[in-house]
Amino acid sequence: MKAAVFKSFGSLLEVEDLPDPEPKSNELVLKVKACGICGTDLHMSDNCTAEGGWRLLSPGCVLGHEFSGEIVEIGQGVGGEWKTGQRVTALPWIGCGKCEPCRLGRPYRCSSVMLRSSLDLPGAYSEFCRVGANEALNLPDTVSFEQGALVEPMAVGFNAVQRANIKTKKPVFIMGAGPVGLSVALWCRFFGVEHVLISDLSGERAAASANFGATAVIDPANGDVSDQLLDHISVPPEIVFDCVGLPGTLQMAIDYAAPSARIIVVGLCMQSDNYFPAKALLKELDVCFSYVYSKEDFEKVIYLIGEKQIDPSQLISRRVGMNEFPAAFQSLKKPGPDLKVLLEP
Incomplete structure (x- = not known):
């Protein structure tokens, strides 16, 4: 063969x-x-x-x-x-x-x-x-x-959304509009989430996110992400999915999340990473790693x-x-x- x-x-x-x-x-x-x-x-x-x-x-x-x-x-x-x-x-x-x-x-x-x-x-x-x-x-x-x-990639997103304990009235922010991020967006909308915001540095990928239920696109190259989020939702997101998996993205998720928010790490980072635990502690965040x-x-x-x-x-x-x-x-x-x-x- x-x-x-x-x-x-x-x-x-x-x-x-x-x-x-x-x-x-x-x-x-x-x-x-x-x-x-x-x-x-x-x-x-x-x-x-x-x-x-x-x-x-x-x-x-x-x-x-x-x-x-x-x-x-x-x-x-x-x-x-x-x-x-x-x-x-x-x-x-x-x-x-x-x-x-x-x-x-x-x-x-x-x-x-x-x-x-x-x-x-x-x-x-x-x-x-x-x-x-x-x-x-x-x-x-x-x-x-x-x-x-x-x-398989749809099941990765399905498992991640299940682990997020989604509440349909709570806005969701997804970092990364690759296949896993778009899978997460699709499942969030399937389970009734009203506001699904997604970010990606690729304009083509971000534009495609509307086909998977994203209600707004955040452009990290177009200014402060937290400010852009507040342009669409009145408070910081209570659920954040890190579907990027690069050094630094977990810290970004911590920075963007509301107090008492839940962060679901889905992106597979294969390098060492640094973040500030005190920032997560002061917000009393729940951080969940979702594999498969x-x-x-x-x-x-x-x-x-x-x-x-x-x-x-x-x-x-x-x-x-x-x-x-x-x-x-x-x-x-x-x-x-x-x-x-x-x-x-």
Whole structure:
């Protein structure tokens, strides 16, 4: 099969011929139909360090964890609910299936978890990939393969908004109008938030936020952000989402937040950061770090897409084939208007 292979930090991915995967016990093999490029993969391939609490990539691994596909092979021990030809997406890990985290639908906390993008579990920047039968989820006919590849980033936003304990009358401020920030905006509006303000240095991304429910755009390059917020809402925001994940953005969130506000950190910062705890303490802020999602979150997102209650398709900026993919991947490491680029191998 063709796959885009990681070679070394900062270098282009290389398209190579690799052996087709074979399913192990309780696994499925999918023909990949669509796979999105995630910011985490961009960071990991470029400047990730173990010191930051993240794992290092191994040369020869295949990234890609936002995907959908069709079952082409079924391993031993897989239940009868799975058939070849079935359309699915999957959680990006394979857990043991027996421990408490696995039973709770959070296999990424399993002590023996296999992490996608490792040498043990190649990712979906490829024509085929393995998934755990326990981590696979059926896609109804009303959910396209492209939408299926967007379930993962939509579930990240869904989990973050759930953790925010949203009160619909309280204005929300979202820092960052990338795919995760726009996912958060969509869910805030879905759950009835009246005022959803969003900021981004990219004018194109900020302009796109209206399609995801943002009611006002804040331009950080156009003056003091706190003053701009007060132009739209009478008091500082009581819920702030940091969907940027760069050094300094947590301190910005603390500065913008109202007393007793809740800050949800969703952006993945892989570098050390400094902030002033006293500023957060004096405001008595709650700060919550939101990582990913449960299997139940995936199920809810799939259901809502299938029922046409949400449609994340406008996240897609462009689609590329395997030969174009390494250049497209590299281009996303620089600021630009793209939101979600899909590999369709």
